[in-house]
Amino acid sequence: MISSIDHWDKIYKTKKHAELSWHQDTSTISLEWILDYSSSNEPVIDIGSGVSILANNLLENGYLDISLLEISRTAIETTKKRLQKRAENVSYYNTNILDFQSNKKYKVWHDRAVFHFLTDNKQRQLYIHKLNQYLDLNGYFILATFSPTGPNKCSGLKIKQYDKDRISKLLISNFKLLRTSSESHPHPNGGTQNFNYFCFQKVR
Ligand SMILES: C[S@@+](CC[C@H](N)C(=O)[O-])C[C@H]1O[C@@H](n2cnc3c(N)ncnc32)[C@H](O)[C@@H]1O
Numbered sequence: 001m002i003s004s005i006d007h008w009d010k011i012y013k014t015k016k017h018a019e020l021s022w023h024q025d026t027s028t029i030s031l032e033w034i035l036d037y038s039s040s041n042e043p044v045i046d047i048g049s050g051v052s053i054l055a056n057n058l059l060e061n062g063y064l065d066i067s068l069l070e071i072s073r074t075a076i077e078t079t080k081k082r083l084q085k086r087a088e089n090v091s092y093y094n095t096n097i098l099d100f101q102s103n104k105k106y107k108v109w110h111d112r113a114v115f116h117f118l119t120d121n122k123q124r125q126l127y128i129h130k131l132n133q134y135l136d137l138n139g140y141f142i143l144a145t146f147s148p149t150g151p152n153k154c155s156g157l158k159i160k161q162y163d164k165d166r167i168s169k170l171l172i173s174n175f176k177l178l179r180t181s182s183e184s185h186p187h188p189n190g191g192t193q194n195f196n197y198f199c200f201q202k203v204r
Pocket residue numbers: 004008022023024047048049050051052053069070071072075095096097098111112113114117154
């Protein structure tokens with residue numbers, strides 16, 4: 001079976017960015033909520049950052065401490081080249097989130113369309129363990145997943161769809177749900193994909 005790294009690396013090597021089903025020209029709800037819940041000097045991490053425009057959008061808003069974590073080396077290298085001039089404000093972690101180790105904590109942990117690939121409960125629990133470990137107390141977890149009315153696969157891989165009850169059950173012990181929103185994301189081949197967005201605060 002093809003490894004997760006090879007799967008994602010192949011995608012970023014062979015597809016133009018605007019052809020990726022998750023591509024955005026601007027980071028809509030993610031950006032709006034990060035700006036609402038943090039200030040520009042606070043550390044923000046983007047999990048599974050891919051080649052997302054979010055880092056550019058945050059830099060344009062004066063953010064000084066951005067971390068990008070991504071399993072695909074190709075995606076990391078592409079983003080590094082694109083952000084070259086602002087390198088001092090961006091740190092890169094080329095790793096699987098499930099192996100992530102950090103000596104710092106973040107004010108915002110952002111994840112758009114990554115957590116929903118964890119279809120195995122052990123993996124989900126490990127992700128949540130990392131989230132608890134590296135998110136500041138009172139920090140924010142901003143998560144976007146496919147909704148129950150969205151697709152059940154992304155880039156050929158099975159995903160788990162979430163609504164607010166399903167995601168809240170997983171986070172109940174330490175997190176409070178502050179806000180939800182939904183978005184019909186336009187697919188480059190036509191049609192739309194329904195996303196749900198959730199903002200949780202770590203309260204314990
Ligand atoms: C659907 S894309 C979303 C990319 C980006 N968040 C965005 O909104 O444009 C999922 C991304 O997560 C990365 N990814 C998937 N599984 C991962 C994991 N276990 N650890 C780190 N990154 C992962 C993939 O390489 C890919 O870039």
